Amino acid sequence: MTNDTRAKALSFQADLLSVVWSDGQQSDFAALWLIDNDPLHREPHSGQRLIDVADLPDAPKIRDATLKDAHVLIEWHDRAAPTSISISWLALQRDRPAAGSARPVRLWGDAAGMDARQDFEWLTATELRESGVNAARWFRRLGSEGLAFVSAVPARDGAILEAVAPIGLVQETNYGRVFDVRSVAKAENLAYTDLGLGLHTDNPYRDPVPGFQVLHCLLPAADGGDNLFADSFAIAEHLRQVHPEAFVILTQNAVPFHYHARDVELYSEKPMIQLGLQHEVIAVHYNNRSIAPLPPSAPGVTDYYEAYRCFAWHLRQAQFQLRMRMDKGDMVVFDNWRVLHARTSFSAARHLQGCYLTKDSVYSRVALESRHEDI
Ligand SMILES: [Fe+2]
The missing domain is CATH 3.30.2020.30 (NE0471 N-terminal domain-like)
Structure with missing residues (x-):
């Protein structure tokens, strides 16, 4: 400005x-x-x-x-x-653009070479509550990088709700205000098993898709259960440059996402890569577990698979993967319209608690904190 x-x-x-x-x-x-x-x-x-x-x-x-x-x-x-x-x-x-988001976005570089504890913003839960220069920087980097961390959140049931109070408003879903990510018998969602999960965004079958996700580590697994994150905007920009046909197909075709359980039936259609009016990437929704069958005889379905597989192949490339291991009391906050997350399988007990925050409430805090000009 x-x-x-x-x-x-x-x-x-x-x-x-x-x-x-x-x-x-x-x-x-x-x-x-x-x-x-x-x-x-x-x-x-x-x-x-x-x-x-x-x-x-x-x-x-x-x-x-x-x-x-x-x-x-x-x-x-x-x-x-x-x-x-x-x-x-x-x-x-x-200084206002004619159209499109004025929100600054800093794409991650080589994610494999990054250290989540050094290269992203961390504050303790207490520091985050004390509004000031540190909190302002934390919010600004959460806004531009889509991912930030909080440490020293008390490792007890429900502490996540106190910790997220300064960050944004909780978006309740059929999973509750808070959901427990741990292995249970006869799970209705693979997240509640000990299986590894590929990189994904959460709940693309919902309208609106939860804006931010928060995960708080109450008990790290003694064996496995590492966390992976990826900047889907960086991957989308890579596709735009290197695989433009796949990029166009993924931006111009809506796909169906579906989740059904005993008490809920959720369905939504959206492009995997969503563009704004300036052709900038504004959202990525990707979840292999909940994508519904594509219409089998739709024209172009084979081309769609090629583009979809191209995106999926890139998710598996180390250069896009930030790997870390959350310790007890760590909490991660990320933009669920941008940052993909994954975990490796685990064999011992592991317990995270999670919640969603509305997108506008978090970006409102980012904008308020960005009023501090001297950081
Ligand atoms: Fe998830």
Whole structure:
């Protein structure tokens, strides 16, 4: 974001105001946009807009525009009241992209060469509760890397709920507010066995898909049960470059995801790689356990399998896999629309507790903490 909020010159046509900033850049603001964003049309306390676009004139015409007291004063041919907008507010708008996410994303590099304890952000549960510079950095890196850790969370039942309170709002599902990941007899989900699980995102059969997942280690397995993580956005970008046909197929075809149990029937269709309006990757949903059968005679199903297998093959490549072993009291927090997780099989007792957090509540905290400019 630029710090330059000084305007050097103004010029205008009937339907357009142009501001030349002191760095030489120029921003154009349409007349309609200026009236829509006239501060007079906002309730001063909440800042929310009082008018609807249907209230705007068809083709407002600028008669004059001048700089006055750090504001642009615009007079209109066809409107009695002038519009006064602060230059600093206009300067903030110039940095906003035309569309797409303004959220910074830092792709992981060579995940195999990374050390989860060194290369990602860690705080103790106590440090996270104490809002400040450290917490701000933790949230900013969670936002940009999609993964961060908390240590020294008391290894007792339900402690996860206290630990996530500063991070976001719990998204309850049919698995409860908190779910226990351990091996049980006749499990309705393979997560509740001692089997290894391949890299996946959770619950793509749900709408909305849980935004963040949190796993708290109450009891590490004495044998096996290592955790793996992968940055699906990095894999998707790799596909875009190296296997563009597979990338296009995975972004342009929805696949069905399904979960059914005694008391629940969940179904949703979505592309494995979801793009935003600027063709940026905004979500990856991948879960081999819950993908429903593809329509067997659908045209292109063989091509789809080729693209799907290409993605799956990349998940198995060490360069994309961050491997670690969670200790008792460790807690991992990750963006479930981006970070894939896996575990190796285990033979001894192992107990994690997990919960989901709503995506917007966590990114709200990330944005609030990003207001600390000096980190
Ligand atoms: Fe999972």
